[in-house]
Amino acid sequence: MTHTLRNWLHFGRRQLRRWVLLAIATGMTLAAIGAVGWSQSEPxxxxxxxxxxxxxxxxxxxxxxxxxxxxxxxxxxxxxxxxxxxxxxxxxxxxxxxxxxxxxxxxxxxxxxxxxxxxxxxxxxxxxxxxxxxxxxxxxxxxxxxxxxxxxxxxxxMGMLYYRTDLLDEIGAAPPETFSDLIQASETIQETTDVPYGYVWQGLQYEGLVTNFVEIIAGYGGYWVNPETLEVGLDSEAGINAVKFMKQVIDKGITPAGVTNYLEEDSLRVFENGNAVFLRNWPYVWAEANKDGSPVQGNIALKPMVHAPDENPAACxxxxxxxxxxxxxxxxxxxxxxxxxxxxxxxxxxxxxxxxxxxxxxxxxxxxxxxxxxxxxxxxxxxxxxxPRPPIGQYAQLSDILQRYLSSALTDQMTPEAAMAKAAGESRRVLNSDRA
The missing domain is CATH 3.40.190.10 (Periplasmic binding protein-like II)
Structure with a gap:
């Protein structure tokens, strides 16, 4: 009896040990499975x-x-x-x-x-x-x-020039390539049709005004800031001519006087309602101007921005x-x-x-x-x-400077020459102070 009990106890201890080891192994496996499941449920x-x-x-x-x-x-x-x-x-x-x-x-x-x-x-x-x-x-x-x-x-x-194909066909004109072409076509259409404006764009004091200017100064062969040398080109001949063009189209009535309050949507509204020949804007305009019920649906095309003779077009x-x-x-x-x-x-x-x-x-x-x-x-x-606009760390400051002085020139507070001289001077001070 004692021998039998001893054998049973020995057997029981061995089985107990096996059960414990099995339980530990099973627990670890379940924990691993649980961890995988948790990982999968929590990406x-x-x-x-x-x-x-x-x-x-x-x-x-x-x-x-x-x-x-x-x-x-x-x-x-x-x-x-x-x-x-x-x-x-x-x-x-x-x-x-x-x-x-x-x-x-x-x-x-x-x-x-x-x-x-x-x-x-x-x-x-x-x-x-x-x-x-x-x-x-x-x-x-x-x-x-x-x-x-x-x-x-x-x-x-990218910025681009939209134009009314029906109106250019009416006067027998090709899509404009130069600034002068745009002015001439605008004036002819304003004189011979009931379309009140030639060219609409974004002239409010904000980033959109800068994007318009970037295209025009590049179209005159100039630049705003050279990112490699940090040279400022605002007060160059190209910079001054760019402002003069923007001012000229307002003074001639080719562009509405209210353009200095225009965002993208304001200029689009004038164009899609049939009240302008040309529009500088972004790619989204195509779908908007061609939607059902649009007065200009099917009568618009697009091209690169106009430029000076012997220069290249530029799209901001x-x-x-x-x-x-x-x-x-x-x-x-x-x-x-x-x-x-x-x-x-x-x-x-x-x-x-x-x-x-x-x-x-x-x-x-x-x-x-x-x-x-x-x-x-x-x-x-x-x-x-x-x-691109200048890829420099001080971009926000330089954009603010340019916006202020462009707006001053377009609203007759300063001449183009004075505005660009001031803008260039302030821009150089910002760039030089950061280099010091």
Missing amino acids: ITITFLVRAVEAQQLQLLADEFEAEHPDIKIDLVEGPNAADNVENLYTTSFLLGDSPYDLVYSDVVWIPKFAAAGWLQDLSDRVSDDDLSAFLDADVAAGRYQGGLYRMPFRSA LGGWGFGVAASTSHPEEAWEVVDFFTSRQGQKQFALEYAYVPSRRDLFTDPDILAKFPHYEQLLEVAETTV
Whole structure:
């Protein structure tokens, strides 16, 4: 009996040990399974701020990305519609530290400031020159700062000249190539038809006024600021002639006197209501002016901006792209999002769905896009003339200076010569003080 009990106890201890070891092993396995399950149910979240007007549109690509990458979630934070306000929110978050944003969905003019402040990662090692060659040159250039690449282009935009084909046909005139051509055609149509204005644009004291000026000074063969040397060209002959042209069309009544209060929508309204021959504006105008019920539907075309004889046309570059925040805890996942959105398929789908202009050159001649938007072939001609605004860290200050003095000249507070002399002087002081 005692021997039997001893054997049973020995057997029991061995079984107990096995059960304990099995329980431990089972527990570890369950814990591992649980950890995997937890990881799968809690994907990494990549967050960025977007203008409210574009957030719902970008959600289309965000949903597709998440379907293909179940381990990564995209959080699109809706911001104000004004780009300047979105920039301020990004800036504040980075200045305060511990920014919630992994990506920066960036206007072209933000990159120098954000890169200079150290808020963006250099993406040069993530993309080859061959990869970048598929994009429009100016879009790539706008993402560079002091040798680094801080923004991948997503959608492009550029200033261009829209014109009424029916009115030019009526007077037997070709689309204008020079500033003088535009003035002459405008005056002829104003004299011979009931169209009250020749040329409308954006003249309010804001960034839009700067974009108009950039195209005109380049059309006279000049420049605002040389980013390599930091030379200022505002008080050059080209700079003064640019202001004189803007003032001349107002003084002649070719442009409405109220243009000094015009935003993009104001100038579009005059044009699409049939009250102007020419309009300087952005790509979105095409769909708006050709919508059902528009008085000018089917009677408009577009081309690069006019210029001086023996000079080249220029289209001020706009558009948006993606930078990776230097402070992100998930740089690899953030890059996967950037790579997906800026891919050929991502840009093509976004263009087809919302009529935005892609930044990849071959999409302008893609058969599917041309079938829906045949004017993209003309857009490519414009896109090849794009020029960026100066990619310098002090851009916001210099833009404010230029806006103020352009507005002073256009509203008869200063002569073009005096306004550009003042603007150039203040701009040089800003640039030289930062170099000191």
